[in-house]
Amino acid sequence: MAADAGHRRVVVMGIDDSEFSEYAFDFYLSNVCRKDDYIILVMVPEYGTVIASPGILTDPIVVTELIKEEEHKMQTLIKKYSSKMKEAHLGGKVKQMTGKVGESIVAAAKEEDAAMIVMGTRGMGKVRRTFIGSVSDYVIHHSHVPVLVCRHKDHHKHDHHDHHDHH
Amino acid sequence: MTTAPVRNVAIAMDGSEYADFAFNWYMENVHREHDHVIMVHCPEYHTVVQSPMVMTDITVVTDLLQEEEKKTKEFLEVLGNKLKHAGIGGKVKSVGGNAGEVVVRVADEEKADLIVVGTRGMGTLRRTFVGSVSDYIMHHSHVPVLVCRHKDHHKDHHGHHSQHPLKH
Numbered sequence: 001m002a003a004d005a006g007h008r009r010v011v012v013m014g015i016d017d018s019e020f021s022e023y024a025f026d027f028y029l030s031n032v033c034r035k036d037d038y039i040i041l042v043m044v045p046e047y048g049t050v051i052a053s054p055g056i057l058t059d060p061i062v063v064t065e066l067i068k069e070e071e072h073k074m075q076t077l078i079k080k081y082s083s084k085m086k087e088a089h090l091g092g093k094v095k096q097m098t099g100k101v102g103e104s105i106v107a108a109a110k111e112e113d114a115a116m117i118v119m120g121t122r123g124m125g126k127v128r129r130t131f132i133g134s135v136s137d138y139v140i141h142h143s144h145v146p147v148l149v150c151r152h153k154d155h156h157k158h159d160h161h162d163h164h165d166h167h
Numbered sequence: 168m169t170t171a172p173v174r175n176v177a178i179a180m181d182g183s184e185y186a187d188f189a190f191n192w193y194m195e196n197v198h199r200e201h202d203h204v205i206m207v208h209c210p211e212y213h214t215v216v217q218s219p220m221v222m223t224d225i226t227v228v229t230d231l232l233q234e235e236e237k238k239t240k241e242f243l244e245v246l247g248n249k250l251k252h253a254g255i256g257g258k259v260k261s262v263g264g265n266a267g268e269v270v271v272r273v274a275d276e277e278k279a280d281l282i283v284v285g286t287r288g289m290g291t292l293r294r295t296f297v298g299s300v301s302d303y304i305m306h307h308s309h310v311p312v313l314v315c316r317h318k319d320h321h322k323d324h325h326g327h328h329s330q331h332p333l334k335h
Contacts, residue, residue, distance in 0.1 A: 009196070027311055031174065031281065032197050116196070140286075140305060146192055146315040151308050 008036045009115040011092075014105040014139070015041045017077050020120030024150035025081070028118045029088055032148065039092030041081050042108045044101045045070045102138030109145055117147045173201050177279035179270045179304070180206045180246055185285030189315035193283045194253060197313065204257035205277045206246045209266040210239045267303030275309060283313045 013028065015021045078094050085092055095112075097104040109117050121136045136149045178193060180186045239261060246259045260277075262269045266288070274282050287298040305312050 024311075031311075136305070140301075140314050140316070143316050146189075146196075146313060148311060148313045149305055150311040151305075 008038055009034065010038050010040065010112050012040045012042055012105060012109045012112060012114040012117045014101065014117070014119040014135070015043050015077065015081055016101075017073055018120065020150070020152065022120075023152050024118055024120040024148075025084060027150045028148065029090075032116075032118070033088070033090070037090065037092075039085065039090055040108060040112055040114070041078075041085075041092065041094045042105050043074060043077060043094060043096050044098065044104045045074050045096070102135045102142070105135075105139050106142045109143060114145055116145050117143055119147070119149060121149055121151050173203055174199065174281065175203045175205060175277050175279045176281050176283060177205045177207055177270065177274040177277060178283040179266075179285070179288075179300070180208055181266075181288045182242055182245075183285065183288045185287045185298075185315075185317070187285075188317050189283050189285040189313075190249070192315045192317075193313065197281075197283075198255075202255065202257075204250060204255045205273065205279065206250065206257065206259045207270050207273045208239070208243060208246065208259065208261040209269045210235065210261060210263055211266075266300045267307065270300070270304050271307045271309075279310055281311050281313060282308050283315065286314060286316045 011028070013025065015025070074096065078096075082094070095108055097108065105117060105119065108114070117139060119136055119139060136147070140147050140149065176193070176197075178186075178190055180190065243259050243261055250257050250259070260273055262273060270282065270284065273279075282304060284301050284304050285298075286301050288300055301314055305314060
């Protein structure tokens with residue numbers, strides 16, 4: 001959706017606890033952000049991977065511990081980005097969603113009628129042995145609006161390694 | 168917020184509506200007054216040379232190549248005018264080769280801070296939802312990439328849903 005000067009833009013940002021999300025946030029802030037932007041921070045706790053790990057399923061105590069840990073992580077993350085937003089005088093909200101990360105981000109953008117999506121390329125999701133940017137890949141292929149994928153120089157070092165597996 | 172220093176922005180332009188949409192979106196949503204814009208064009212001579220019928224007659228090939236060159240020159244002028252018209256400082260670069268690689272390379276050379284690309288180009292192969300060039304750039308760029316997808320593009324997908332085995 002084209003933004004007229006002064007028309008509020010809704011920006012959906014996929015966030016996790018990685019430095020890549022922080023880089024994306026900072027890049028957006030320095031290069032794209034406008035005064036009236038309304039930012040929706042989408043966070044997806046990784047309960048799925050906890051429950052899917054085969055060995056762990058046998059002990060309910062371990063499972064609850066892991067879930068509690070994940071929730072604690074979420075709270076820390078929310079606090080961290082809330083203060084970043086406040087520092088930058090940005091308005092917005094946190095949208096905690098469940099399910100798959102990529103799908104959640106795309107769904108959030110649709111629900112909130114976002115003008116664009118901002119995200120980093122790695123670290124979004126616990127399953128890091130999968131190909132680079134599987135989440136950003138998904139989002140780019142399914143988003144209805146422009147996506148800013150904040151790729152960082154350092155990512156390239158990892159790419160070469162993983163990309164060969166891909167093909 | 169800091170007053171940003173001059174930013175170099177590389178925009179992949181091939182004359183398609185998707186590239187134009189990307190350019191316009193960038194102008195309306197990201198562009199700042201002192202941005203230095205590098206329009207990257209990648210001429211596609213290989214499509215001419217690959218046409219089977221053409222290979223038998225050398226004069227036909229050279230004629231077609233000359234025509235392609237002329238079209239490219241005209242297109243580069245169009246791009247130059249686009250920059251002028253929008254009051255942007257920048258340049259137009261036309262480099263032959265594999266489109267995705269060219270864009271990433273030029274972005275590196277020009278020390279671009281951002282690459283802007285549409286989701287498709289003029290390519291005739293529409294089996295995927297996102298063009299191979301945009302995909303390549305997304306995976307190989309060293310800097311942030313803005314992939315400009317437009318709501319209407321989704322209509323393209325509906326034709327594919329019946330054939331495409333993947334479910335969302």
